[in-house]
Each structure stands twice: as C-alpha cells, then as structure tokens.
Amino acid sequence: MKKVLFVCTGNTCRSPMAEALLREMAGRNRLPVEVKSAGVSAISGIKPSPQAVQVLKEKGIAYEHESQSLTPQLIDWSDLVLSMTGAHKKMIVHQFPHSAGKVYTLKEYALWGEGIDDIHQKLDRLYMEAENKRAEIRKRFDLKADEPWSETASLALDKALQPLKKEEKKYLDRIRAARHLDVADPFGGDVDHYRKCAEELKEYIVRIVDRWKQELPPSNSASE
Structure with a gap:
C-alpha cells in the first residue's frame, strides 16, 4: 500500500485537487494507494476553494475536505511526499530533514521518478x-x-x-x-485558472499512475 501526501501552501487549492484526482484514478485502476494532503502554511479546518470543488465536480469527483497543516505525523505516515513547487520541497526537507529521501516535486517524480x-x-x-x-x-x-x-x-x-x-x-x-517544474497557484483566480491547474495536475498524476500500473501483476491492472 503506497501512502502519498500532496503538499502545497494553504491546502485549499492545489494539493486537495491532486489528492482527489489521484484517489479517483487509483480507485479506478485498483491501485493500493492511500492519499492525503496538507499545507506548509495551512490554517486547519478551512474548506477547499469553491472553484476547486467545482472543477472536481465537473470531472465527476465528489470531494469533501478540510485543510490541515503539515505535521511530523503526516510526514511519518507517508511513503511519498509530492510538493507543488521546489520551494515547498525545500521547506519540507528543511523542517523535516529525515524526510529528504521521499520528498519530490510532483513533476520531478512524474517525469523522472527522482528529484x-x-x-x-x-x-x-x-x-x-x-x-x-x-x-x-x-x-x-x-x-x-x-x-x-x-x-x-x-x-x-x-x-x-x-x-x-x-x-x-x-x-x-x-x-x-527543473526551472519550470512548479505547479502555479490558482488562488485568487477565476474558475478557468482552476481548470487549467487541475488539467496540469491530472497530466502528471496520470504519468505516475501509469508507471505504478506497470508494477502490478497483470491480473491486478485495469484499463483507463
């Protein structure tokens, strides 16, 4: 069972959308994955952005979420930490040095499987x-x-x-x-900004899911 933690800033836009997208894809492809999300500067208990909820709903994904701050417990729970930007990655590793071997930006991990x-x-x-x-x-x-x-x-x-x-x-x-591996924050933008962000997240999460599917025995894999 893979335990994946997505991390952004406030845990109301990018990382919740990434969490919801991966959970849906993993379930559809019968991948043994648990997913959570958090923010490096999050205030706990905040609902996700309405635009994020709308975009997920347009994709047929019902999602309820409350923001949470990144904690040692979440770091220890996770096998893989995927940040939205290089700055987030640096903050995570600085705050939790023991996590260095499992923290990547989303795009690093999706493209190369390494940081x-x-x-x-x-x-x-x-x-x-x-x-x-x-x-x-x-x-x-x-x-x-x-x-x-x-x-x-x-x-x-x-x-x-x-x-x-x-x-x-x-x-x-x-x-x-690597200079262009950040996922831009749609916070403050209209719903089209969130749609663009969600499509960007989906593009790279699909890459990860496809790679993980290749690691499964043939009987466990499912079609897209």
Whole structure:
C-alpha cells in the first residue's frame, strides 16, 4: 500500500485537487494507494476553494475536505511526499530533514521518478567516472601529465566518453527543465485558472499512475 501526501501552501487549492484526482484514478485502476494532503502554511479546518470543488465536480469527483497543516505525523505516515513547487520541497526537507529521501516535486517524480538533487549527484558521479576514463587512457598510452595527447589517444578517449556524454546531456536537460517544474497557484483566480491547474495536475498524476500500473501483476491492472 503506497501512502502519498500532496503538499502545497494553504491546502485549499492545489494539493486537495491532486489528492482527489489521484484517489479517483487509483480507485479506478485498483491501485493500493492511500492519499492525503496538507499545507506548509495551512490554517486547519478551512474548506477547499469553491472553484476547486467545482472543477472536481465537473470531472465527476465528489470531494469533501478540510485543510490541515503539515505535521511530523503526516510526514511519518507517508511513503511519498509530492510538493507543488521546489520551494515547498525545500521547506519540507528543511523542517523535516529525515524526510529528504521521499520528498519530490510532483513533476520531478512524474517525469523522472527522482528529484533534482538525485540528478545532481548522478552528474557528479558521471564527472568522476569521466576523469577515471581519462586516467585509464593516459595510462594505456603512457602519457605523462603534461604531455600532449596523440591523435590515437584522443580518439580512444572520445570513444570512451561517448556514453557518458549522452548521460550528461540527459541530466543537464533535466536540470534546465527543473526551472519550470512548479505547479502555479490558482488562488485568487477565476474558475478557468482552476481548470487549467487541475488539467496540469491530472497530466502528471496520470504519468505516475501509469508507471505504478506497470508494477502490478497483470491480473491486478485495469484499463483507463
């Protein structure tokens, strides 16, 4: 049973809609998932935005909710914490350091199944591996530290580094994309802002659900 906690600011707009959408999709696809939501600056007991309720109703989802603040108990309950923005993620990890390994932005997790910090670590390891490759080529061709590279040695190095360069590009593309991984807050906007937000949430939650469906035995999966 996966236990997923969505987190936004006030727990009246984005995270409640995400909670309702995932609960509906998980139920329809018979996925063993429990879902809750909270806010990093929430006042407990506030009803969700009327626009959020309307948008969910338009999708055939009846939803009752009262806001709650993010607590140690909710963090400990969850297996996976999905924040709406990178700023939320930083706040969560700062306040609850032990949660670092299970906190992602929604889009990070949906797109890659890992966080941007993990990607930076992989990139660092990749650069270390590249340096090891250079050292191996130098040793193979008996090149001194200040000795120019021969054409043959350079070609051998280029061939050895090609797979690493492909990995580097993938990670750098993800790091650049991370600047645009926040879900904008519709608070204060009209119902169309909420519809746009809900569609954005749905797009990424569908990705997650599809990935989880692949992890199920064939007899447990259901059609969309």
